[in-house]
Amino acid sequence: EDQVTQSPEALRLQEGESSSLNCSYTVSGLRGLFWYRQDPGKGPEFLFTLYSAGEEKEKERLKATLTKKESFLHITAPKPEDSATYLCAVAGRTSYDKVIFGPGTSLSVIP
Amino acid sequence: ETGVTQTPRHLVMGMTNKKSLKCEQHLGHNAMYWYKQSAKKPLELMFVYSLEERVENNSVPSRFSPECPNSSHLFLHLHTLQPEDSALYLCASSQDRPTSSYNEQFFGPGTRLTVL
Numbered sequence: 001e002d003q004v005t006q007s008p009e010a011l012r013l014q015e016g017e018s019s020s021l022n023c024s025y026t027v028s029g030l031r032g033l034f035w036y037r038q039d040p041g042k043g044p045e046f047l048f049t050l051y052s053a054g055e056e057k058e059k060e061r062l063k064a065t066l067t068k069k070e071s072f073l074h075i076t077a078p079k080p081e082d083s084a085t086y087l088c089a090v091a092g093r094t095s096y097d098k099v100i101f102g103p104g105t106s107l108s109v110i111p
Numbered sequence: 112e113t114g115v116t117q118t119p120r121h122l123v124m125g126m127t128n129k130k131s132l133k134c135e136q137h138l139g140h141n142a143m144y145w146y147k148q149s150a151k152k153p154l155e156l157m158f159v160y161s162l163e164e165r166v167e168n169n170s171v172p173s174r175f176s177p178e179c180p181n182s183s184h185l186f187l188h189l190h191t192l193q194p195e196d197s198a199l200y201l202c203a204s205s206q207d208r209p210t211s212s213y214n215e216q217f218f219g220p221g222t223r224l225t226v227l
Contacts, residue, residue, distance in 0.1 A: 004153075031209065031210070031214070032214060032215070034215055034216075036218075041220075041221075041223075042220055042221070043115070043201050043203075043218030043219050043220050043221050044154075044201075044216075044218045045218070046215050046216065046217055046218075049215045087154070089154075091209040091214060095209070096166075096167065096209070096210055097159045097161070097166045097167040097208050097209045097210055098156055098159075098167060098169065098209065099156065099209050099214075099216065101153045101154040102153060103151075103152070103153045104153070
């Protein structure tokens with residue numbers, strides 16, 4: 001059964017203090033790994049899709065990387081507006097039309 | 112309107128009421144989804160529709176009844192709900208179903224449902 005775990009559960013950073021969020025996954029035949037950002041009371045906002053190990057994508061202060069077992073979301077010099085819950089999700093070949101979401105990492109960036 | 116819209120944004124209902132949630136996507140996508148998000152739990156997939164055909168029912172109780180009249184609209188009909196059904200219900204759409212490529216999902220703002 002496909003599974004996704006994320007760590008840490010919560011992270012507090014000072015403004016400008018770079019760090020990484022981890023997404024560990026178990027899936028048979030990865031079709032895609034997705035990162036989303038969710039602000040309180042809102043729907044998730046799509047950030048990145050990664051398809052194969054070694055792939056990297058960047059957007060402003062965020063960089064997502066992928067290995068065969070993990071994905072990392074690197075946040076460089078974060079700002080308070082980066083505070084949100086970051087969700088990781090996977091689509092696997094044996095999950096058919098299901099996308100499995102992880103529990104998320106709640107990030108707080110303190111000015 | 113752009114993206115994915117949901118109405119109502121907030122809903123309070125009794126256990127004997129019947130209500131419906133509405134979702135509309137303005138992205139020209141072929142797949143639509145209903146998710147349930149409860150506090151401290153991961154997003155739970157409920158239903159997937161591809162080109163108006165239901166392709167996934169993730170063991171959802173029959174008190175939740177989806178309807179997809181066309182590729183732009185999705186409804187979730189609710190009846191005889193329980194207090195534990197209180198949650199944020201999210202609608203999403205993607206270009207194609209997850210078994211295809213380019214399947215990143217775009218979410219609406221959600222409906223906050225409270226069952227008394």
